Amino acid sequence: MGSPGKLVIIFLLLFLTITTAKKPFKFDYESFNKTYPAPDTLQFTEDTAVSQGALQITPDTSNSLETYRQNKSGRVVFQTPFKLWEGNVNSTAGKIASFNTSFGVNIYRVNNTSPGEGFAFIIAPDLNIPAQSYGQYLGLTNASTDGNWTNHLIAIELDTVRQEFDPDDNHMGLNINSIKSNKVVSLASQGIIIAPPKALNYTVWIQYNGTQKVIKVYMALQGKPMPKVPVLNESLNIGWYLNQYSYFGFSASTGNLIQLNCVLRWDLTVEILPEDNDRTWLKIGLVTGTSGLALLLVAAVGFYYFLHKGRPVNDPRIMGALRSLPGTPREFSFKDLRRATNNFDEKLKLGQGGFGIVYKGVLAKENNMEIAVKKFSRENIQGKDDFLAELTIINRLRHKHLVRLVGWCHKNGMLLLVYDYMPNGSLDNHLFGKQDKILSWDRRYKIISGVASAINYLHNEYDQKVVHRDLKASNIMLDSNYNARLGDFGLARALENEKTSYADIGGIPGTLGYIAPECFHTGKATRESDVYGFGAVVLEVVCGERPWTKIAGFQCVVDWVWMLHRENRIFEAVDERLGGDFNTEEAERLILLGLACSHPISGERPKPQTIVQIISGSVPPPYIPPFKPAFVWPVMEPTGDSSMTNTHDTTPMSSSYYGVSQESNTGYSDLYTV
Incomplete structure (x- = not known):
């Protein structure tokens, strides 16, 4: 002791x-009316008001005189200031607060005329608005104050009128103490029109990382997920410009041209810095x-x-990271999740893997919304830096064929992650579990197509390269319409600098039968090894046999299928439980694709983009030699964007690795794992 x-x-x-740690400040206004939020919560200046369920930052449609709406400016600001920095902001001793916000906005053309002038999210030194800040000044500054360092103002503008310093009349800008943007991006290239002829609602996400001193801004149509790539992504030390205590809100203006500037909803999360007292x-x-x-x-x-x-305490690093996650995951109360799972009833257990247990839950307060709750204790979280990095990856993934992270809870050392519930369980369960009906060919083909789309997204379309590292049937979930949802990112790694392998920690991850042969020698996973795992899944779905099954004298399914290909008998590989009810053209396409992805030489495997095209039928499968090529070691390392030296463990896999499970999962076993 x-x-x-x-x-x-x-x-x-x-x-x-413990004493000085504080929860981040949060609010979430899903809509607005005259009594919500409370009148003393928001400060309204000039002709701003709550009307038609929205904040009207400039006069709304209640007055029929068009001239009444001209040359107006307004601000709506949250009345409580926030401490945004402390200490020396130029040194490591200084501290800058992080914040996340999102809001719904509608910029409406009145009578379909040209819009003007603009709208902005602001961080301001006080609750006031400058005089004569209409027109091009967007309620931010005026002719005499624009550009002054004493403004202590930062804004994200959506501008609909082109000035001589603007690129066009449809752009987003980062403004510091001035209406002349420090960084400006035309939105036409993003497919966004701020004020289209037919009104559209947009969602804007603004994320500021006080540690990295980076601001990111995203924008999409209402109802769409946050895009993978920000519109704005800029270094910004807010401590250089803002008052230590500043206010968050909105401003807007009209000129001779008019528009309605409506905020439909608003949420804000701000890290709370300790006060001196x-x-x-x-x-x-x-x-x-x-x-x-x-x-x-x-x-x-x-x-x-x-x-x-005694009872474990919460880890402040994990709590801080969870609460600063960008996007939409929410913090659930432990009480609600315990009630949803009937106190984590064994009867509601969906599966168990190396990282914890998954339970089905029902949120009675939310129209009986069904969820999957991943429960694992503090002891399960080894290597917190890696855990938090991976959780950040999972949180930002947005694709229709990936399982979505809904939220989280961290209570008394216990971490709970909440995901969308997949009512049809895992692909593994439908192929090998006790099911009343055999999975039809059409559904199998649809599932493979969905998984291919997900892999292409992870490898090529997400803003970071993500290697899944554990592709297998038990990690592929099926929604109510039997659409594939790839889950279990517990082994996933984001790859930086355009490189595709990762420095692995603690040996080779994955499940025997799905692991590419080169991984046993390099101790690394790559996008090519993900493709190998996908090939194993393809043959598993077509044949109805696990990859490691010994069949017809062969040690694994892929060798058996290769023999059938050589002897022009490939249709014998199709799951006999289908009774011949399958599309022969599609079956041949998938079998050849599965063999191509299973090629022992990593560089010979097709790329995810090509895989998607093969499945769609737009390109033919690659040539498959009659005899399976031999794996040769050493091989040439992939070049360009396909390699990264393993800096943690360059030794081959030890023999103890062969203890890796060849489990017969019944669904949800390792899914939803972090």
């Missing part, structure tokens, strides 16, 4: 951490004398016992 003096110091430091307890504690020291020692011993013997 150590000396009493050391223990007291440790206790003081721990108590300081939060630390005064330490001064008191240090002057309490001997009796105070004795009291602290007793408390420290009790705290030590609690830490090691």
